[in-house]
Amino acid sequence: MSPKALDHDSINENVKRAQYAVRGELYLRASELQKEGKKIIFTNVGNPQALGQRPLTFPRQVIALCQAPFLLDDPNVGLIFPADAIARAKHYLSLTSGAGLGAYSDSRGIPGVRKEVAEFIQRRDGYPTDPELIYLTDGASKGILVPVPQYPLYSAAISLYGGSFVPYYLEETANWGLDINNLRQSVAQARSKGITARAMVIINPGNPTGQCLSEANLKEIIRFCHQENLVLLGDEVYQQNIYQDERPFLSSRKVLMDMGQPISKELQLISFHTVSKGYWGECGQRGGYFEMTNIPPETVDEIYKVASISLSPNIAGQIFVGLMVSPPRPGDISYEGFVRESKGILESLRRRAQLMTDGFNSCRNVVCNFTEGAMYSFPQIRLPPKAIEAAKRAGKVPDVFYCLKLLEATGISTVPGSGFGQKEGVFHMRTTILPAEEEMPEIMGSFKKFNDEFMEQYDDHRGYSRM
Amino acid sequence: MSPKALDHDSINENVKRAQYAVRGELYLRASELQKEGKKIIFTNVGNPQALGQRPLTFPRQVIALCQAPFLLDDPNVGLIFPADAIARAKHYLSLTSGAGLGAYSDSRGIPGVRKEVAEFIQRRDGYPTDPELIYLTDGASKGILVPVPQYPLYSAAISLYGGSFVPYYLEETANWGLDINNLRQSVAQARSKGITARAMVIINPGNPTGQCLSEANLKEIIRFCHQENLVLLGDEVYQQNIYQDERPFLSSRKVLMDMGQPISKELQLISFHTVSKGYWGECGQRGGYFEMTNIPPETVDEIYKVASISLSPNIAGQIFVGLMVSPPRPGDISYEGFVRESKGILESLRRRAQLMTDGFNSCRNVVCNFTEGAMYSFPQIRLPPKAIEAAKRAGKVPDVFYCLKLLEATGISTVPGSGFGQKEGVFHMRTTILPAEEEMPEIMGSFKKFNDEFMEQYDDHRGYSRM
Numbered sequence: 001m002s003p004k005a006l007d008h009d010s011i012n013e014n015v016k017r018a019q020y021a022v023r024g025e026l027y028l029r030a031s032e033l034q035k036e037g038k039k040i041i042f043t044n045v046g047n048p049q050a051l052g053q054r055p056l057t058f059p060r061q062v063i064a065l066c067q068a069p070f071l072l073d074d075p076n077v078g079l080i081f082p083a084d085a086i087a088r089a090k091h092y093l094s095l096t097s098g099a100g101l102g103a104y105s106d107s108r109g110i111p112g113v114r115k116e117v118a119e120f121i122q123r124r125d126g127y128p129t130d131p132e133l134i135y136l137t138d139g140a141s142k143g144i145l146v147p148v149p150q151y152p153l154y155s156a157a158i159s160l161y162g163g164s165f166v167p168y169y170l171e172e173t174a175n176w177g178l179d180i181n182n183l184r185q186s187v188a189q190a191r192s193k194g195i196t197a198r199a200m201v202i203i204n205p206g207n208p209t210g211q212c213l214s215e216a217n218l219k220e221i222i223r224f225c226h227q228e229n230l231v232l233l234g235d236e237v238y239q240q241n242i243y244q245d246e247r248p249f250l251s252s253r254k255v256l257m258d259m260g261q262p263i264s265k266e267l268q269l270i271s272f273h274t275v276s277k278g279y280w281g282e283c284g285q286r287g288g289y290f291e292m293t294n295i296p297p298e299t300v301d302e303i304y305k306v307a308s309i310s311l312s313p314n315i316a317g318q319i320f321v322g323l324m325v326s327p328p329r330p331g332d333i334s335y336e337g338f339v340r341e342s343k344g345i346l347e348s349l350r351r352r353a354q355l356m357t358d359g360f361n362s363c364r365n366v367v368c369n370f371t372e373g374a375m376y377s378f379p380q381i382r383l384p385p386k387a388i389e390a391a392k393r394a395g396k397v398p399d400v401f402y403c404l405k406l407l408e409a410t411g412i413s414t415v416p417g418s419g420f421g422q423k424e425g426v427f428h429m430r431t432t433i434l435p436a437e438e439e440m441p442e443i444m445g446s447f448k449k450f451n452d453e454f455m456e457q458y459d460d461h462r463g464y465s466r467m
Numbered sequence: 468m469s470p471k472a473l474d475h476d477s478i479n480e481n482v483k484r485a486q487y488a489v490r491g492e493l494y495l496r497a498s499e500l501q502k503e504g505k506k507i508i509f510t511n512v513g514n515p516q517a518l519g520q521r522p523l524t525f526p527r528q529v530i531a532l533c534q535a536p537f538l539l540d541d542p543n544v545g546l547i548f549p550a551d552a553i554a555r556a557k558h559y560l561s562l563t564s565g566a567g568l569g570a571y572s573d574s575r576g577i578p579g580v581r582k583e584v585a586e587f588i589q590r591r592d593g594y595p596t597d598p599e600l601i602y603l604t605d606g607a608s609k610g611i612l613v614p615v616p617q618y619p620l621y622s623a624a625i626s627l628y629g630g631s632f633v634p635y636y637l638e639e640t641a642n643w644g645l646d647i648n649n650l651r652q653s654v655a656q657a658r659s660k661g662i663t664a665r666a667m668v669i670i671n672p673g674n675p676t677g678q679c680l681s682e683a684n685l686k687e688i689i690r691f692c693h694q695e696n697l698v699l700l701g702d703e704v705y706q707q708n709i710y711q712d713e714r715p716f717l718s719s720r721k722v723l724m725d726m727g728q729p730i731s732k733e734l735q736l737i738s739f740h741t742v743s744k745g746y747w748g749e750c751g752q753r754g755g756y757f758e759m760t761n762i763p764p765e766t767v768d769e770i771y772k773v774a775s776i777s778l779s780p781n782i783a784g785q786i787f788v789g790l791m792v793s794p795p796r797p798g799d800i801s802y803e804g805f806v807r808e809s810k811g812i813l814e815s816l817r818r819r820a821q822l823m824t825d826g827f828n829s830c831r832n833v834v835c836n837f838t839e840g841a842m843y844s845f846p847q848i849r850l851p852p853k854a855i856e857a858a859k860r861a862g863k864v865p866d867v868f869y870c871l872k873l874l875e876a877t878g879i880s881t882v883p884g885s886g887f888g889q890k891e892g893v894f895h896m897r898t899t900i901l902p903a904e905e906e907m908p909e910i911m912g913s914f915k916k917f918n919d920e921f922m923e924q925y926d927d928h929r930g931y932s933r934m
Contacts, residue, residue, distance in 0.1 A: 004696055004698070004733075004735050005665040005666055005696060005697060005698040005735060006698050006735045006762050006763070006766050007763055007766065008763055008765035008766050008769070010665075031573075045571060045778075047566075047570050047571045048569075048570075049566050049567060049569035049570040050564075050566040050570035050571065053569075055567065055568075055569045057537060060534050060535045060536075060537075061535055063534045063535075064531040064532070064534040064535035064538070065531070067527050067530045067531040067534055067783075068527045068528055068530075068531035069522075070524065070527075071531070071547055074547050076543065076546040076547050077547060079543040079546065079547075080538055080541045080543050080544060080546075080547065096751075097517075099514075099516050099517040099751070100516060100522065100751070101522075101749075101751050101752060102515075102516035102520075102522045102748060102749045102750060102751050102752065103514050103515075103516040103517035103750055103751045104512060104514045104517065104743075104750045104751055105751065106498070138605055138753065138777075138781065198472040198477075199472055229471055229472060230472060231471070231472040231473050266471075268471050268472060268473045276571075281569060282568075282569045283569060283570055283571045283778070283779075284566070284567070284568050284569050284570045284571055284572065284779065284781065284782035284783075285568060285569065285781060285782070285783070286605065286753075286779075286780070286781040295473050296473070296474055296475055298475035299473050299474065299475050302475070310605075311512075311750070312750075312751065312753075313753070314605065314751065314752060314753040314781045314783070314784060315751035315752070316534075316751075316752070316781070316783055317781060
């Protein structure tokens with residue numbers, strides 16, 4: 001009998017080829033260990049509330065009231081909900097024409113929320129934007145030159161759809177900046193293989209690399225995309241997560257608009273944002289949006305059609321987006337509490353970014369750039385030749401070998417750098433900076449103990465010059 | 468300059484080819500009319516709460532508490548939430564290991580909720596099932612012989628991914644039953660064109676056709692898929708929506724298991740369910756699951772990998788699934804209210820199904836099967852030749868022409884039968900049975916007035932024999 005339709009031999013090769021390291025071998029092994037009762041510190045996914053971050057109170061109050069609109073008629077509701085949360089819940093329910101959270105919205109999202117997003121972008125960038133070009137999504141994971149190291153969602157999705165992934169390498173020694181000559185070479189190399197590059201992804205602030213791109217660098221990238229006829233995909237989901245004052249977040253759209261015509265009217269740009277990251281960390285709510293700039297109306301219609309096949313993003317996630325882009329204002333009952341909670345989270349993340357960078361840099365054969373933004377640390381692990389040989393004998397990629405040993409020894413679940421891509425012969429791992437601040441010294445201590453013992457075991461004390 | 472990456476000429480032909488009638492031309496025109504201030508009755512999408520259905524109280528109480536877990540510590544919480552809702556919220560929060568609704572879950576969904584789904588399936592079908600083979604999803608729209616008339620999500624998604632759609636026709640005169648000979652012909656015809664059929668979709672209860680498949684028919688289908696090496700996709704999202712007592716819902720899985728070995732161990736089956744339909748009607752929450760039967764473990768792993776690219780379904784939707792499969796039990800504080808609300812909705816839907824069928828059958832040149840289940844009515848509109856000619860002159864498919872006229876005249880937004888597929892020369896439209904019961908007489912009156920005037924205008928009183 002021939003193989004059945006869903007036997008492994010029959011399924012699409014693109015599916016088999018797709019790799020997604022964030023939830024790959026390391027994650028599966030960590031889940032097994034957890035089942036066996038071992039304490040696991042999950043630093044593999046940027047999932048703040050799984051690591052103890054408390055949700056912001058005000059948006060949760062608003063959503064709870066939207067979920068249970070009958071509470072709005074309860075005479076006791078004022079005893080447990082503040083008046084501004086009640087008013088805001090009524091506002092969002094009215095934007096759904098009274099249908100509430102239980103009805104599909106338009107596939108592009110609730111028009112009133114899309115309008116709030118447009119107002120937010122205008123406040124942020126100083127340029128008007130059109131709500132018709134803003135689509136709400138279930139998180140930002142739906143959305144192709146791709147930076148390396150990069151977030152492997154991009155490579156996995158490209159592989160799944162049978163596309164070609166054209167890597168460009170970020171410069172570790174230049175704090176993960178983007179070298180435009182390297183970019184040119186990547187596109188030329190792809191072209192020589194018959195691949196037409198169609199899109200370029202930038203992740204700013206960077207995942208896994210944590211850098212904030214400078215205005216000059218963003219301008220170079222925009223000019224490059226314009227010359228090469230590439231659509232620029234701006235993954236800007238970490239725009240609230242900035243841990244230094246020298247280089248604030250600049251949106252690709254603002255930089256593009258600042259450059260003026262003709263380029264500001266020509267470059268095709270799609271920008272992404274989400275409630276999963278930032279100090280909100282509402283990963284499980286699946287709320288996000290993308291904004292289209294200079295995309296022709298017929299293509300916008302096609303994107304609308306494809307979006308409509310999934311009917312609509314979840315409504316609570318849409319309202320979270322609304323709340324993120326229009327948080328409580330000075331004078332509102334909830335304003336001070338909201339600011340206190342938000343600041344508390346951001347300032348603690350800033351301290352953790354520093355603790356982690358310093359911790360890694362104190363370890364033997366480990367060097368690490370400072371996390372300027374986003375929520376990751378991406379230290380380089382200089383693996384000794386003996387460790388690389390041991391990995392080969394075990395049938396593992398060297399950094400996978402290292403990360404698995406780290407997991408078994410300490411319960412720290414990370415993602416090997418090979419899952420993100422790295423220059424040949426250089427090894428990294430990615431951790432989030434999300435473990436609770438009070439646990440950080442213990443975690444970094446436990447890492448240092450493991451790493452230094454590992455290096456002691458495998459290092460024959462020859463020097464390394466490679467960076 | 469060559470066209471840019473996202474110019475319409477550059478985008479994937481599969482994208483352009485995908486058609487999705489439920490949100491197509493009719494829906495867009497209805498949205499325009501609504502903006503102009505016209506009252507629109509949206510019967511084009513099965514979206515109960517958009518048409519005034521109130522959400523069930525108990526699940527909304529539980530989710531509101533999960534969204535705002537700090538309320539659980541509030542001394543006044545008992546004034547507005549019943550004790551069993553509080554207990555249940557604590558239960559689901561504990562299933563997330565305390566991370567709550569703000570953290571990604573495992574990409575397959577929360578293990579504890581998947582266990583509750585497995586228990587539900589076992590109670591329903593009488594056979595054990597494995598939670599590891601149940602994946603939670605954002606609604607059931609993610610998930611390929613396809614029934615005609617069919618729900619166009621299938622044709623659109625197949626087209627998008629470059630697949631081939633092999634239609635099989637349901638028998639309108641046999642109350643939309645499935646004729647196995649017709650099915651054989653469809654597969655043979657596809658094969659002669661070089662197309663290998665890989666999967667067959669059944670929608671039971673039917674969308675748009677409203678029939679409940681009999682046990683005998685389901686057995687034939689299962690045997691057919693087994694012989695032809697097809698995976699069976701059982702879209703069973705309307706399993707709670709049954710409006711007659713002769714033919715209760717039978718799951719494909721139960722029928723398969725009843726057939727015994729070897730077929731019960733061999734047929735590859737994937738079954739879908741959701742909180743969007745049934746008496747819950749929680750479309751906007753995006754909660755659902757699929758269950759895999761006889762799918763090899765390596766393929767399950769691939770499906771897990773692909774699911775992990777989207778990180779995780781929204782957590783509130785997952786908890787809605789848990790609540791749907793384990794609703795309040797006799798003795799619980801909320802039990803009687805929950806049963807009263809559920810019964811109220813289902814009994815009203817049953818009356819509306821009857822009102823609508825009778826209403827359509829009282830109209831000139833309209834014939835309509837009774838809606839046995841699901842939430843749609845799919846009357847055949849016998850368009851006179853003069854109407855067909857008028858449609859051609861207007862550049863419209865005849866049933867699109869009819870439905871647009873209906874929309875302009877009455878505000879009733881339907882979907883033309885051509886969006887679902889129909890035998891050549893035969894025309895239908897789909898409406899939901901969801902408008903509020905008290906508005907139904909007026910809506911059907913308004914429809915009858917439009918239809919009978921339309922027929923008066925175009926009908927030259929020649930007879931029709933076609934059905």
